[in-house]
Amino acid sequence: xxxxxxxxxxxxxxxxxxxxxxxxxxxxxxxxxxxxxxxxxxxxxxxxxxxxxxxxxxxxxxxxxxxxxxxxxxxxxxxxxxxxxxxxxxxxxxxxxxxxxxxxxxxxxxxxxxxxxxxxxxxxxxxxxxxxxxxxxxxxxxxxxxxxxxxxxxxxxxxxxxxxxxxxxxxxxxxxxxxxxxxxxxxxxxxxxxxxxxxxxxxxxxxxxxxxxxxxxxxxxxxxxxxxxxxxxxxxxxxxxxxxxxxxxxxxxxxxxxxxxxxxxxxxxxxxxxxxxxxxxxxxxxxxxxxxxxxxxxxxxxxxxxxxxxxxxxxxxxxxxxxxx
Amino acid sequence: xxxxxxxxxxxxxxxxxxxxxxxxxxxxxxxxxxxxxxxxxxxxxxxxxxxxxxxxxxxxxxxxxxxxxxxxxxxxxxxxxxxxxxxxxxxxxxxxxxxxxxxxxxxxxxxxxxxxxxxxxxxxxxxxxxxxxxxxxxxxxxxxxxxxxxxxxxxxxxxxxxxxxxxxxxxxxxxxxxxxxxxxxxxxxxxxxxxxxxxxxxxxxxxxxxxxxxxxxxxxxxxxxxxxxxxxxxxxxxxxxxxxxxxxxxxxxxxxxxxxxxxxxxxxxxxxxxxxxxxxxxxx
Numbered sequence: 001x002x003x004x005x006x007x008x009x010x011x012x013x014x015x016x017x018x019x020x021x022x023x024x025x026x027x028x029x030x031x032x033x034x035x036x037x038x039x040x041x042x043x044x045x046x047x048x049x050x051x052x053x054x055x056x057x058x059x060x061x062x063x064x065x066x067x068x069x070x071x072x073x074x075x076x077x078x079x080x081x082x083x084x085x086x087x088x089x090x091x092x093x094x095x096x097x098x099x100x101x102x103x104x105x106x107x108x109x110x111x112x113x114x115x116x117x118x119x120x121x122x123x124x125x126x127x128x129x130x131x132x133x134x135x136x137x138x139x140x141x142x143x144x145x146x147x148x149x150x151x152x153x154x155x156x157x158x159x160x161x162x163x164x165x166x167x168x169x170x171x172x173x174x175x176x177x178x179x180x181x182x183x184x185x186x187x188x189x190x191x192x193x194x195x196x197x198x199x200x201x202x203x204x205x206x207x208x209x210x211x212x213x214x215x216x217x218x219x220x221x222x223x224x225x226x227x228x229x230x231x232x233x234x235x236x237x238x239x240x241x242x243x244x245x246x247x248x249x250x251x252x253x254x255x256x257x258x259x260x261x262x263x264x265x266x267x268x269x270x271x272x273x274x275x276x277x278x279x280x281x282x283x284x285x286x287x288x289x290x291x292x293x294x295x296x297x298x299x300x301x302x303x304x305x306x307x308x309x310x311x312x313x314x315x316x317x318x319x320x321x322x323x324x325x
Numbered sequence: 326x327x328x329x330x331x332x333x334x335x336x337x338x339x340x341x342x343x344x345x346x347x348x349x350x351x352x353x354x355x356x357x358x359x360x361x362x363x364x365x366x367x368x369x370x371x372x373x374x375x376x377x378x379x380x381x382x383x384x385x386x387x388x389x390x391x392x393x394x395x396x397x398x399x400x401x402x403x404x405x406x407x408x409x410x411x412x413x414x415x416x417x418x419x420x421x422x423x424x425x426x427x428x429x430x431x432x433x434x435x436x437x438x439x440x441x442x443x444x445x446x447x448x449x450x451x452x453x454x455x456x457x458x459x460x461x462x463x464x465x466x467x468x469x470x471x472x473x474x475x476x477x478x479x480x481x482x483x484x485x486x487x488x489x490x491x492x493x494x495x496x497x498x499x500x501x502x503x504x505x506x507x508x509x510x511x512x513x514x515x516x517x518x519x520x521x522x523x524x525x526x527x528x529x530x531x532x533x534x535x536x537x538x539x540x541x542x543x544x545x546x547x548x549x550x551x552x553x554x555x556x557x558x559x560x561x562x563x564x565x566x567x568x569x570x571x572x573x574x575x576x577x578x579x580x581x582x583x584x585x586x587x588x589x590x591x592x593x594x595x596x597x598x599x600x601x602x603x604x605x606x607x608x609x
Contacts, residue, residue, distance in 0.1 A: 036512075037431050037512055038431065040427075040431060040512055040513055041427040041430075041431030041436065042427075044423035044424060044426060044427035044431070044516075045423070045424045045427045045428070045436075045439070047419070047420050047423070047424070048420040048421060048423070048424035048443075048483055048487055049424070049439070049443075051420055051479060051480070051483055052443065052446060052480065052483060052484060055476075055477065055479070055480035056446050056449055056454065056480050056484075059454045059457040059458055059461065060449050060453065060454065060457075062457035062460075062461070063453055063454065063456060063457045066456065066457060066460075071460065073459070073460075073463075116349075119345070120349050123342060123345050123346050123349070124346075128342075134346060134350060135593070136589070136590075136593050137350050137353065137354040138349060138350060138353050138354070139589065139592070139593055139596060140353060140354055140357055140585070140589050141353050141356070143537065143585070143588055143589040143592040143593070143596075144357075144581070144584075144585030144588065144589060145540055145541040145543070145558070145559045145584060145585065145588070146541060146543070147541075147543045147559045147560065147562070147563050148558075148559065148562055148563070148580070148581035148584055148585060149356060149581070149585070150563070151562065151563050151567075151577055151578075151581055152356040152357070152359060152360050152578065152581055153356060154572075155359070155363065155572075155574055155577070155578065156356060156359060160372075160374075161371065161372065161374065161378070163359065163378050163379075166374070166378050170377075199352065199353060199356070202353065203353065207596055207597075207600050208600055211597070211600045253447075256447060256448060256450065260450040260451075260452040260453070261452075262452055262543075262544055263543045263544070266547075267563050281452040284452065284456065285455075285544075285548075288456040288459075289455070289456065289459055289548050294456055294459070294460060297456045298456045298457065301452055301453050301455075301456060302453065304450075304452060304453055305449075305453060308448040308449075308450075309448070311448065312445055312448050
């Protein structure tokens, strides 16, 4: 299992054959066969690269620039203010709270997603009747627009008509005085958004892990069975190590999606109650767009970047390590 | 190992398997069942806590859907979403198909690096870019215009689809275009005349994913668009149908369901390719 794209096969041998035959001579002066094709490659790549640089690279640097300025939504001029915005943010208790919430939100939900995703992938691995329908139902949360899925949860968590509370009452699991307000009590609100995030990302993690499991050659399973490896031994010694690279892919995407997510929090809690579910992304939105303070908003959102770079470094290190083998 | 205990273990395992899957399906699909039943319930039925909420306590009604279609801009939001989706898809195809081909066939080491660089743009998500974009969009006069979305959305569809097409082209045998080139076509003409026609499956995948990514996008649309007539579905439903403390639950759930289910059906047919788009190059 090699990480990182396989390098394109070098072409010279074939190209020589092709160029040789029309010329009919073996003693042609050596023209570098890659020249025109490299030029064509660049021409084909250029539009996409220019677009991405213009619409990802440029705004990214603009975000950095705004974060050291006093830009607001209304103003047309802006001034360089150095690191003042960052200083202010670092003294802002709401920011620290958002950072802590974002980390808790990401770590807890991704731990659950990886464990549950592995279990679900194992349950889906073998063929069984009705597998297509089960897969369809399981994939629904990932494919439905998340803003709308979150609205569905908003109704499930409704303070008065919550179906969870109704069922708890009906099954006598909830005592008479027990009526949780899911999105209105700080700890429950965090648990609720974690649950929605798990609900949303579990299908993606599951299908990625499934893809990894089906890429393990059958002989390895057979050999393990012949050697008498039991279920747990097989799982921890063979299955998990072999799908580790692809599980890391699933995990890293999950971390990127969750750590930068704004939608679940925006729809369900708007960061409340008392900022107990405020995360960096939502705080940046409320400050930068709704509050009109572009500079501070940009500075807040840029705190996401070091975390994502760390993710990238982990990813590339693993990529490199497995590429060598 | 003798017969009977083995079969007992087997049926126990099978029972456990079914139970496990049932639990996962219940968790993952329940909200959609909930949307469906809420859509067809009358408001009085919904807010009567003595009724069993899993069943209809009053006759089903189409009133919620009537409100959705005739008293909101829902139809308009769907049209807006389709309009943006089609334009973004065209831009994405024009940019990503040639780039994917170049990365798969024409570039050596630097192309490999560029491929990884394109992949890394996933790490600069909309959450970092929406603030500078809100100003850029205002500066170029596209505030509250669907064109702002047409301009910005390819910034996340092009990297993903380039990666997807690269994987697709790598799976096509080189002999196809090499035979054409031996017949005298240039590499570029071989690409246009021979490779593109056999790539329709890959391009269809690009079309499906671009459309669904556009449909799901929320952050940019929320930031750029300010009037109801210009909303896309994913922003219009949660912002317009939730007014202060008044929730039109039946209509909200109907909107969620109407948008989600068709997308889910189409998507389900292509999910393996979607996974490949995430993992190609990461795991072979």
